[in-house]
Amino acid sequence: MKRIPQSKSNLLAACAARSATDKLGAETLVIDVGDVIGITDFFVITSSNNQRHMQSIREEIEMNIVKESDLKPIRVEGKESEQWMLIDYGIFVVHIFDREWRSFYNLERLWLDRPILDWEKDD
Numbered sequence: 028m029k030r031i032p033q034s035k036s037n038l039l040a041a042c043a044a045r046s047a048t049d050k051l052g053a054e055t056l057v058i059d060v061g062d063v064i065g066i067t068d069f070f071v072i073t074s075s076n077n078q079r080h081m082q083s084i085r086e087e088i089e090m091n092i093v094k095e096s097d098l099k100p101i102r103v104e105g106k107e108s109e110q111w112m113l114i115d116y117g118i119f120v121v122h123i124f125d126r127e128w129r130s131f132y133n134l135e136r137l138w139l140d141r142p143i144l145d146w147e148k149d150d
Contacts (some may be wrong), residue, residue, distance in 0.1 A: 034120040036061075039096055040069035041146035043114075043121050046091040047073040050084045052123070056135060059146035069119040069144065072134055074126045078109045081123050085112055088121055 040057045047055050052073035061068035075081040085103070092098050098116055105112035110128040114121040122134065 029077075034068075036068040037098070037144055037146075039092060039098065040071050040119040041144060042091055042095050043071045043088045043116075043119065044144075044146040046088040047084050047121070047123070048073065048089045051076075051080070052084050053126070054129075055146075058135070058138045059142040059144060060062065060138060063138075063141065067108060067115075067118060068118050070134065070138070071119060071121040072124070072129070073122070074124050074129050078127070081109075081112050081125070082106075083101050085114060085119045085121075092116065103104070 028093045033121045037057070037059075044055045052075060055071070055073040058072065059068065060070050073084065075084055085106075087146075089100065093136050101115045101117050103112070103114050112123040114123075124132070
């Protein structure tokens with residue numbers, strides 16, 4: 028696994044991943060997509076059990092990112108969705124999926140060649 032140097036974007040993406048996991052988000056990944064798509068540095072991907080759980084994960088992420096950096100989302104899509112929600116911070120984007128929809132869209136497969144941030148070990 029390629030290590031990614033510390034930067035503001037990866038520290039905040041790691042914070043979002045930890046926040047999702049703190050609220051029992053499953054199989055949380057942080058994928059470095061910055062060199063490929065140019066509009067964001069990282070995708071944070073996690074799974075939820077249901078819409079209420081998805082909302083809880085979103086709220087935890089937003090609260091912790093504001094504490095860390097005073098950064099607020101540029102936009103949030105899918106607030107009423109039971110399958111998928113997106114939180115766009117510009118420098119990173121969070122995808123919260125229902126387990127079934129995550130399996131269907133399988134974003135990880137699209138980015139197999141991209142480095143994965145080892146966020147559980149980053150401070």
